[in-house]
Amino acid sequence: MPKWALFPRMRFTRQVLLLQIGVVVLVVGLGVALVSSLLRSELTEQYGQRALAIAKSVAADPVVVAGAVARQQGGPLEDRSLAVGKATGALFVVITDDKQIRLAHPTPSEIGKQVSTSAEEALAGADVVSAVQKGTLVLSVRSKTPIRQGNRVVGEVSVGFDVSDVTGHVNRLIALTSVFAGGALLLGAGASALLNRRLRRVTHGLEPHELTELLYEREAVLHGIGEGVLAVDGQQRVTVRNDEAERLLGTSIPVGAPLAELDLSPRVHKAVAEGLPVDNLLAVAGNRVLVVNSRAVRRDDRPLGTVLTFRDRTDLDTLTRELDGIRSLSDGLRAQRHEFANRLHTLSGLLQLGHRTEAEEYLQTLTETTGSPAEPLGDQVSDPYLQALLVAKTEQAQEKGMELRLADDSWVPTSVTDPVAAGTVIGNLVDNALHAARMGARRPASVEVGLLADGTTLHVSVADSGSGVPEPLRDKLFDEGVSTKLAPGHGLGLALARHAARARGGDVWLADPGDSTSGALFVARLPDLLSGQEP
Missing domain, CATH: 3.30.450.20 (PAS domain)
Structure with a gap:
């Protein structure tokens, strides 16, 4: 008790x-x-x-x-x-x-x-x-x-x-005063009864110890789960948030602050403003890709606010990109193996039939035309992470019938200090360029990647042979959800690349939107990404 x-x-x-x-x-x-x-x-x-x-x-x-x-x-x-x-x-x-x-x-x-x-x-x-x-x-x-x-x-x-x-005389005055005192007493008792009724309504009939237990349970749940939780009231002011929400969103979220004043993803603001249930909405916060779920809270048909939950999908996306690169490389090697087996079978058949001269000519032809799927990078790029990323993207391009090449003036003699940031920016820009080149009318479809070291700063340029960026999309190309792809779930790559670059003090921008005669050119600047020493 x-x-x-x-x-x-x-x-x-x-x-x-x-x-x-x-x-x-x-x-x-x-x-x-x-x-x-x-x-x-x-x-x-x-x-x-x-x-x-x-x-x-x-x-x-x-x-x-x-x-x-x-x-x-x-x-x-x-x-x-x-x-x-x-x-x-x-x-x-x-x-x-x-x-x-x-x-x-x-x-x-x-x-x-x-x-x-x-x-x-x-x-x-x-x-x-x-x-x-x-x-x-x-x-x-x-x-x-x-x-x-x-x-x-x-x-x-x-x-x-x-x-x-x-x-x-005093008694008569006291009697008159007592009448007013009795009225004040009744008024005070009535006000106390109304206040008591209001207290029961506000606390929903809960006792103080029950409210204390609810507070402890709420704190334990909020700070014990692995998801970020953010709740706003009907006026879209923050009422509840846990530490995980601040960590995932990468910003301070004071209780009582208007949601519109917080630096959050436009998708989060839109989800709250519409007041409709949202399931597995992808949003970008800093260098993270978050899965957002939103539910409107009502009581007796009266809107009380909205509760949002956030899950981090960054690690999953990173693994997915790495898996895609490995899968692309594996598919390329498997295609090469099948092609090589077919050529060996042809050569074996010519020798078994006694066509020695034809076999020699066929072998000479294979020697002259066969090249590696990915052109050697030579000394242009020394960092193994960048080499692996470019090789994987090259294999991916070749598998789709496109060409990905390294610009002749590329030069990165030092190692990368943050492979994740480099992979996020370069990988998303290349993926976006490959899609644009494949959807464009010019053939052969191609993408050119330029990498240039300037001290510890890495400059990146990615040009494609597509049809350029449409005029309506140029000003909002880096916004979340903006994409030329028709399938849902896209529109995060460029936004994530820009967030990753700006987190390091750099940026990603559209240098040339392109037109019917040339594709688009994207440029990125990544300060302090290179070590300044050769690997």
């Missing part, structure tokens, strides 16, 4: 609801208590100031001043104090002389007696405001002020209001 659970058997959303309601009740209760205290204090002060004002008006009455000087008990002073008390609603109006002897009091029997609460402060000439005291009557809020004749204090006036009056 989670340690954070206050009530192990109670759902977390209900705990949150109760906690929120408790907080609202506590805040409202404290607020009412604070308001009550402030109201009581304020009203006590107001009643005290009211009592002081009444006392000052009585102390300024000449009749009261004269009576206090004469120490006259009862009589006009009593009448005057009772009239003021009745008119103002005060609990009492008491007049004393300078010896604290009552001269007027609501209870006649108290006249002539000393006051029950000290009047020394008032007789000293100071006002006493809002003193809560209990004398001969009930607990009251009272104020006192001196009676002066000139500069001499001759007595004091004390006026008080019943505390119950203050309490009743």
Whole structure:
């Protein structure tokens, strides 16, 4: 059971609801208590100031001043104090002389007696405001002020209001405040209930420990599989991605970033924009060929986003190209073996029939016409990887009835430092040229490859005898999926060659699109591809 659970058997959303309601009740209760205290204090002060004002008006009455000087008990002073008390609603109006002897009091029997609460402060000439005291009557809020004749204090006036009056006034205000507090409490409880309902909907009713387990499982799955995973929401912002996706795509993919701002393959952007399921879509990312699958995610017919998965097919393509080269060489050798066997059979037949002269002439003809399938490269290209690649492509061309030759000005005396990059660029350019030459109208169909070393930089040129690049394709020839081949799955070779070259700081471009009289010319520059030392 989670340690954070206050009530192990109670759902977390209900705990949150109760906690929120408790907080609202506590805040409202404290607020009412604070308001009550402030109201009581304020009203006590107001009643005290009211009592002081009444006392000052009585102390300024000449009749009261004269009576206090004469120490006259009862009589006009009593009448005057009772009239003021009745008119103002005060609990009492008491007049004393300078010896604290009552001269007027609501209870006649108290006249002539000393006051029950000290009047020394008032007789000293100071006002006493809002003193809560209990004398001969009930607990009251009272104020006192001196009676002066000139500069001499001759007595004091004390006026008080019943505390119950203050309490009743406070209670009425508290009752009114409680109505608003109750409304605030109901509003807070309702808001808490709505928030609780929203929380259940957002979390799909899952408990925190279940959400934690889902998070751990998601992280384990995302970072444990060998495929790249990238998820975007309905606004095409990245919501989920794993490290493998960043590695395969060759770029940083921050969560929350708009997909349109990321440097991804146009095919990936198109797959997400269309929102349709995509299976085994080939895309280029850097030097890699990726297989992309895309699925739109929906819940209750509401689109939530798209999930893409990426698989690396680079190694497979490399092996496939190498296998194609080996197969081409094998097919060429097998064709040579069959041709050589046929010639031997012919020569054997001539000798068996006794046609010695004809056999010698036939043998002389074979000696003069028979050449190796691949012309020797001599000292033009010293690197064994480049030699093997050119021999394989030559055999492939001859098998299809075409000619592949090395330009006379080719010169590569040093070794290649990255055979994979060289094979990617040169192999794809040659394959593209062979296809163009075979589809062209000129015969014999041919391809010329030029290799020239410039320090550690290798310059490559590939020209074909085809019909040139059509005008609509010239500006987008290196985009993924753009191809003159009708069969699906093509359009990656040139894009992959350019990516591989640019990854090394070089480039591949169409130097001459060609026309009806000459084929296309592709040129590549590959810096730091050569070692600078002869092998």
